[in-house]
Structures are given as C-alpha cells and as structure tokens.
Amino acid sequence: MNQNPLTTLWVDFQTDLGIPDLRWQILAVVLCFALGWLLTRVVGGVLAARDAQKNIAAKPDAEQFARVLWPLLTLVLLGVANLVLAHWLSVDLMRVVLPLLASFVLVRLALYILRRVFARDGNDGSFILLFGRAFAGLVWTIVALHITGLLPDIAEFLDSTLIPLGRNKVSLLTMLQAILSVGVTLLLALWISALLEERLMKFGSMHSSMRAVLSRMSRAILVLIALLVSLSMVGIDLTVLSVFGGALGVGLGLGLQKLASSYVSGFVILLERSLSIGDTVTVDRFTGQVIQINTRYTVLRGGDGTDTVMPNEMLVSNVVQNVSLTDRLLLLTTKVTVDYRTDIDLALRLLEEAALNIARVRKGPDRTPKANMTAFGADGIDLQLGFWIADPENGRVGVLSDVNRAIWRSFQVHDINVPFPQREIRLIDEQYRAVKEHLNADARRSTPDSAP
Incomplete structure (x- = not known):
C-alpha cells in the first residue's frame, strides 16, 4: 500500500x-x-x-x-x-x-x-x-x-566579474560592497543624528537656536564620518578626495556664492541667536512668525497662513525687525477724530476703558493703555490710543478690530460724534453774477432759434 x-x-x-x-x-x-x-x-x-x-x-x-x-x-x-x-x-x-x-x-x-x-x-x-x-x-x-x-559560488562569480572604470577594473562584488557599506553607514549616521536631535530638543535650559545649530552640525559631521568610513572600508584611497575638495572649493567660490552665503548665514543666525523659532519678524516686505530655521533658509508664516521660504543671506545682510527679540510686548495704536463739541476728558477715558475690556490687551501697571489728544484737525479733534499686546505672533489686525469696535460701541452709548469730512463752497456776489451769466450764455447757445 x-x-x-x-x-x-x-x-x-x-x-x-x-x-x-x-x-x-x-x-x-x-x-x-x-x-x-x-x-x-x-x-x-x-x-x-x-x-x-x-x-x-x-x-x-x-x-x-x-x-x-x-x-x-x-x-x-x-x-x-x-x-x-x-x-x-x-x-x-x-x-x-x-x-x-x-x-x-x-x-x-x-x-x-x-x-x-x-x-x-x-x-x-x-x-x-x-x-x-x-x-x-x-x-x-x-x-x-x-x-x-549556493552563496559562496555566487560570491565567487561576482568577484570574478570585472567592470572597467576608466583605467582600472573593479569587480562587481566590490561595487556591491561599496554601495552596501555607504548605504548602511549613512543610514546609521542619520539615525544617530535623529536621536541626538531629540535629546537636544529636550534641553529646556539651552537656547533653541543653540540646540538647532548643534543638531545641524552633528548631522553634518556624522554624515561626513560615515562617508569616509564607508569609502575606506571598500579600499578607496581617501587622498584622492583632495582633488575633489579643491574643485568643490573653487565651485563654491565662483558659481555657488549665494548658496554658500546662505549656508554660512544660517550658522551665523543660529550661533548669535538673533532669531529664534516663534519670533515675529519683518524682513523687506515680508512679515511673519519664524516656524523653522534651517542651515540654508528660514520659513516665515504670515498672518494669512502663507509660508515664505527666505534665504538666510537676507536675514544677515538686510535690516530685520524682530518684535520679540528682547521683549515680546508690542505697542499698537489706533486713531479717531471726534467733534469739536465733545468732552475731551470723557472721550480719552472711554478710549482707555474700551482697550482694557479686550482680553489680548495688556493690563499691567507698567504698560497700560494710554489715550492722548494729538491735534486740532480740519474736521474735528484728533485722538490716539496706544495699547500693548504680549502675543504678536497671533496677529495685529484682530486685536485692532476688537479695540475699534469697543470704541465705537462706547461712543454710541455716550453720544460722541465721529465726524466725516465736510466741505462748503461759498461764492461772493461778484463771483455769483459772473457764474450765472456764463450759465445763461451756455443755455442760449444750446437752444435752437424758433424763428424761420
């Protein structure tokens, strides 16, 4: 069976x-x-x-x-x-x-x-x-x-297969070993740099810019070491890299000036701590909050959600207005014109009280809202209200709108008039007669003759 x-x-x-x-x-x-x-x-x-x-x-x-x-x-x-x-x-x-x-x-x-x-x-x-x-x-x-x-036989076949590279011949097994060693060492270097970055970002006592520059430098050094180690593992003479280094230096000096300048500027910004993540800055015509600082560029996020990728060279060579470098408090002002019959003391007090009712306005004893009379204008008395906010990264337009609406409601309750521009044209008697005769003459010329 x-x-x-x-x-x-x-x-x-x-x-x-x-x-x-x-x-x-x-x-x-x-x-x-x-x-x-x-x-x-x-x-x-x-x-x-x-x-x-x-x-x-x-x-x-x-x-x-x-x-x-x-x-x-x-x-x-x-x-x-x-x-x-x-x-x-x-x-x-x-x-x-x-x-x-x-x-x-x-x-x-x-x-x-x-x-x-x-x-x-x-x-x-x-x-x-x-x-x-x-x-x-x-x-x-x-x-x-x-x-x-079967692995030893296949390895022997790959080792015996030679590929011409210039004047030399390299076995296929050596090329595969080189690719594998470079890939493994680079991956390990990136992994170690990621672990170092996570550790550095947890150091609350260290400035954020210093943590960022240490992270970028450690990654660059680890990648360089990984490349050198992997190339030496496969038997490549590292002295041949001196020619490549010289050519790279010439290229950076001639054709990559802007790129090299941006990289150097990135390290300068991170080391001198002139910018930090979360700062609200104005550069040229761009205004926004710094959300990312890289070695070549910095990302600014505007109030409308638009991200601006700015080369670090602009942040070093141009004038940068940083509203939160040493003090995050920001002064905002709004202007209003009232009628000449208005009680000015009452209007100034109402302006300050309107600002104090807004949550984002600072109410501390050192920088409280302050209203002033600035000028006697053509249409009324010009008043100005200045107030401070501690969160400029949240935008200025919103808090200005809230303060202006509070001022308008308060003025309506107390019958304070905000005049609009008015102009009067007065003609004396001689001017009036001349204008009237000119209009009558134009009317006669425009009317056809009734006689045949």
Whole structure:
C-alpha cells in the first residue's frame, strides 16, 4: 500500500524526533522564543510605567521598537544556547534557525531606523514601504542562498566579474560592497543624528537656536564620518578626495556664492541667536512668525497662513525687525477724530476703558493703555490710543478690530460724534453774477432759434 507524501513526512519527522540532539535543540528554541517574548513584555511594562509616572504620552515609535526588541532578545538567547549546547551536541538545527532569526531582526531593525529617520510622525510613506519590501526580499534571498550553500559560488562569480572604470577594473562584488557599506553607514549616521536631535530638543535650559545649530552640525559631521568610513572600508584611497575638495572649493567660490552665503548665514543666525523659532519678524516686505530655521533658509508664516521660504543671506545682510527679540510686548495704536463739541476728558477715558475690556490687551501697571489728544484737525479733534499686546505672533489686525469696535460701541452709548469730512463752497456776489451769466450764455447757445 502506497503512502501519501504527508504521511511519509510525518513518519520521517517522528523518526528524527527520536534523536536526542534534535529534541534538545527544539526545546532550546522554544524556550528561547518564550523567554524572549516574556522579557519584551517586562521591558515594555517598565517603560510604560515610567512614562505614566512622568505623565508622558505614549510615543508612536515605542510599538515599533518592541517589534525589534522581541526577535533581538530571542536571537541573543539563541546564541547563548548555541554556545552551551555545542559542547555536548551537534547543533545542526541551530545553524539553520540562527541565520533565519538574524535576517528577521535585520529586516525589522532596518525598517525601524528608516521610520525614525524619514517618518518621525509615525506615517509610513510609499518610499519606506517600497524600500522595506525590497530590502526584506534581498535579505531573505541571501539567507536562502546561505542555507542552501549556493552563496559562496555566487560570491565567487561576482568577484570574478570585472567592470572597467576608466583605467582600472573593479569587480562587481566590490561595487556591491561599496554601495552596501555607504548605504548602511549613512543610514546609521542619520539615525544617530535623529536621536541626538531629540535629546537636544529636550534641553529646556539651552537656547533653541543653540540646540538647532548643534543638531545641524552633528548631522553634518556624522554624515561626513560615515562617508569616509564607508569609502575606506571598500579600499578607496581617501587622498584622492583632495582633488575633489579643491574643485568643490573653487565651485563654491565662483558659481555657488549665494548658496554658500546662505549656508554660512544660517550658522551665523543660529550661533548669535538673533532669531529664534516663534519670533515675529519683518524682513523687506515680508512679515511673519519664524516656524523653522534651517542651515540654508528660514520659513516665515504670515498672518494669512502663507509660508515664505527666505534665504538666510537676507536675514544677515538686510535690516530685520524682530518684535520679540528682547521683549515680546508690542505697542499698537489706533486713531479717531471726534467733534469739536465733545468732552475731551470723557472721550480719552472711554478710549482707555474700551482697550482694557479686550482680553489680548495688556493690563499691567507698567504698560497700560494710554489715550492722548494729538491735534486740532480740519474736521474735528484728533485722538490716539496706544495699547500693548504680549502675543504678536497671533496677529495685529484682530486685536485692532476688537479695540475699534469697543470704541465705537462706547461712543454710541455716550453720544460722541465721529465726524466725516465736510466741505462748503461759498461764492461772493461778484463771483455769483459772473457764474450765472456764463450759465445763461451756455443755455442760449444750446437752444435752437424758433424763428424761420
């Protein structure tokens, strides 16, 4: 009687389970996976309890880190178990499980680093998803070739395949190693710089500009070190970069003056702290709140929600009006004209009381609203009200409108007249007769003769 393949496989599996070495290895694998999962839960609980004590909301990357921590801890436990069992048993099963689990850890770790660098808000973009799938496919393919024993033959084939580059020939394996080393080192450098930036932004005692410049400088230094290390790893002589450095310097001096000036100006702004995120500034014809300071440009957000990308060179070479550099208080004024029959003392008092009724107007003892009589105008008496606000980033038009409306309502209640311009034309008798004769003559010329 012929047995089906499933029955044959089950019989072979039962036969293999009878081998003591295999049973011990299976038991070690199961225990390591269970212990790794348990340790992950314990570490996650400790971190959650610490965040709860500090009233910190759960971070979006905490769950992603837990997805990396479980296979990583399991891999460490399996490595220890493999070292222990290798003294008494033949660990053939471990040699298969360890590469598979290591590749799984590598894929999840790469995705975690990509999200921390390029998607800090927790939303994965199409680039991250596509790169993650391609990287996972590459890793699993390499692991499959390693398990089947085909990887050394393929590596030897790639090493023997030479590609001409100028006067030299480079093997395909060397080129792939160079691309891989550059990509890995750059990704690690960006990840470390992102971690440093998060740490720096938590230092409340340090000025925001200093934190920003330290973050930008650390990223630039780490990327430079990553490039140098990756190139030296594949055997490229770094002295050849001196020619490239000289050419780059000439290019910056001739064709990239504006770009280089903006980069240098960015570091100057961050170091001298003339601008900070949240300041309300006016540069040329642009007014807005500073929402982002980069090494090349600064972003200003206007009151209408429009973002202006301004090169840092303009912020260094032009006059910058910063209303919140040393003091966030801002003086606003509004003017009004009243009738000559108005009680001026009453009108001035009503102006100050109207400003005090607005929530955004400062009511402190040092800078209270103040009304003054400025001039005797052609249509009435000119009055001016000055008041202070402590939040210029919220706009000026809104608070001016609220104050003017409060003044109008108060004047209507107290019957104070706000005159509009009036002009009178008076003609003396001689001028009146001349104008009348001129009009009559025009009328006679425009009337046709009635006689035939």
